[in-house]
Amino acid sequence: MLEEVLSDLGRAFAAGLLTGGAFVAMRGAALRSVNQYLHPSWWRGRRDSIHAERRLAAIVIVDVVGYSRLMNADEEGTHARLQNYRRTVIEPKIHEHRGRIVKNTGDGALIEFGSAVDAVRCALEMQQTMMVRNAGVQQTRRMDLRMAIGLGDVIVEPDDIYGHAVNLVARIEGLAGAGDICVSAEIWKLVRGTIAANFVDLGEAMLKNIADPVHVFAISPDF
Amino acid sequence: MLEEVLSDLGRAFAAGLLTGGAFVAMRGAALRSVNQYLHPSWWRGRRDSIHAERRLAAIVIVDVVGYSRLMNADEEGTHARLQNYRRTVIEPKIHEHRGRIVKNTGDGALIEFGSAVDAVRCALEMQQTMMVRNAGVQQTRRMDLRMAIGLGDVIVEPDDIYGHAVNLVARIEGLAGAGDICVSAEIWKLVRGTIAANFVDLGEAMLKNIADPVHVFAISPDF
Numbered sequence: 001m002l003e004e005v006l007s008d009l010g011r012a013f014a015a016g017l018l019t020g021g022a023f024v025a026m027r028g029a030a031l032r033s034v035n036q037y038l039h040p041s042w043w044r045g046r047r048d049s050i051h052a053e054r055r056l057a058a059i060v061i062v063d064v065v066g067y068s069r070l071m072n073a074d075e076e077g078t079h080a081r082l083q084n085y086r087r088t089v090i091e092p093k094i095h096e097h098r099g100r101i102v103k104n105t106g107d108g109a110l111i112e113f114g115s116a117v118d119a120v121r122c123a124l125e126m127q128q129t130m131m132v133r134n135a136g137v138q139q140t141r142r143m144d145l146r147m148a149i150g151l152g153d154v155i156v157e158p159d160d161i162y163g164h165a166v167n168l169v170a171r172i173e174g175l176a177g178a179g180d181i182c183v184s185a186e187i188w189k190l191v192r193g194t195i196a197a198n199f200v201d202l203g204e205a206m207l208k209n210i211a212d213p214v215h216v217f218a219i220s221p222d223f
Numbered sequence: 224m225l226e227e228v229l230s231d232l233g234r235a236f237a238a239g240l241l242t243g244g245a246f247v248a249m250r251g252a253a254l255r256s257v258n259q260y261l262h263p264s265w266w267r268g269r270r271d272s273i274h275a276e277r278r279l280a281a282i283v284i285v286d287v288v289g290y291s292r293l294m295n296a297d298e299e300g301t302h303a304r305l306q307n308y309r310r311t312v313i314e315p316k317i318h319e320h321r322g323r324i325v326k327n328t329g330d331g332a333l334i335e336f337g338s339a340v341d342a343v344r345c346a347l348e349m350q351q352t353m354m355v356r357n358a359g360v361q362q363t364r365r366m367d368l369r370m371a372i373g374l375g376d377v378i379v380e381p382d383d384i385y386g387h388a389v390n391l392v393a394r395i396e397g398l399a400g401a402g403d404i405c406v407s408a409e410i411w412k413l414v415r416g417t418i419a420a421n422f423v424d425l426g427e428a429m430l431k432n433i434a435d436p437v438h439v440f441a442i443s444p445d446f
Contacts, residue, residue, distance in 0.1 A: 054340050054341060055338050056280065098276075115376050151279070151413075152413075153339045164416060186412070189409070190374070190375075193387060194376070
């Protein structure tokens with residue numbers, strides 16, 4: 001454990017010396033593990049509370065359908081287009097609806113919202129915007145998003161969230177096709193009285209590594 | 224709308240004049256609607272955002288079983304004992320588990336937690352503490368709590384929370400007896416993998432003014 005800390009600190013220090021400002025932008029596991037030792041709240045947290053910090057969250061996973069295929073066909077163009085969508089669609093919409101990007105993955109993001117209603121509204125608006133952007137774009141260059149939303153009582157660490165629900169949402173996303181938003185029944189129950197949208201009951205699905213069947217709904221804009 | 228505001232203000236003013244301190248303890252719709260007009264952020268909120276601020280919350284309602292009967296038998300003693308329990312059991316436990324008292328009612332409180340796990344742990348510890356306190360107290364002076372917990376995506380105002388879920392939890396509480404904790408199935412799903420406790424499936428209940436049947440579980444300490 002001490003060795004691990006020292007090695008992480010060493011790596012962080014070296015990186016800091018070598019790259020200056022870039023240290024701030026360092027991402028991934030190394031930084032996370034360094035952060036948790038460096039951050040005063042880590043020590044404080046361990047002393048003060050018996051239990052991990054948790055919070056209720058609507059967890060959204062979004063990614064690009066057929067990203068590998070698109071990258072294969074046009075690496076730089078695909079990358080540039082995804083970065084453009086991130087900056088002009090995904091990030092502004094998340095901000096507008098009070099969400100937080102927990103982390104960017106290669107072809108998408110893990111996002112958390114403090115409200116299920118905010119999460120679903122954001123997903124619907126992102127898909128609507130993508131639909132408009134994609135109108136007229138030729139099939140081979142077209143970038144479609146798929147999304148999944150689930151509810152969790154997640155364990156909160158400074159730079160990440162953990163919990164069964166994160167895995168569950170990743171599995172639900174596997175059911176979504178281009179332009180789709182798939183949500184768990186828990187999310188559906190929380191938003192059905194508030195959001196005017198089309199809800200389609202997809203029934204229960206057995207998902208890999210998830211013990212109980214999961215009841216899933218598809219949500220689409222109500223034009 | 225203006226008429227509604229003025230009538231609410233009138234009612235509040237009259238109540239204030241007539242009852243003095245009792246105004247603080249006023250419950251129900253009248254006070255809530257007055258609060259929202261009086262608070263400056265109500266006006267500000269309406270200007271700044273398209274959508275109301277919402278958040279996922281585990282909502283806890285706690286109250287004293289047979290409070291009217293106890294007050295009838297011994298008004299000052301009952302009041303003093305409840306205040307004592309508030310100070311030494313209810314408030315410290317809520318604080319310890321990161322909850323927030325939204326408002327005190329005459330004989331209990333409406334509490335919100337950012338995590339379902341925190342809410343259930345807090346309720347279990349409160350009931351365990353009350354059990355110890357009540358050991359040996361004669362039946363006529365004994366003060367028992369009952370609790371209900373539900374999940375909501377509530378609308379947040381500075382001094383209150385609103386939403387279907389608040390009404391739902393109040394109805395679920397009607398099912399709880401002395402020392403009981405009744406929770407909705409949504410809460411049970413969120414905590415069952417994390418908290419070691421006894422969960423008893425009470426089945427579905429039709430509750431007053433709630434359209435769909437509500438699936439309820441009783442939770443008790445796992446000794």
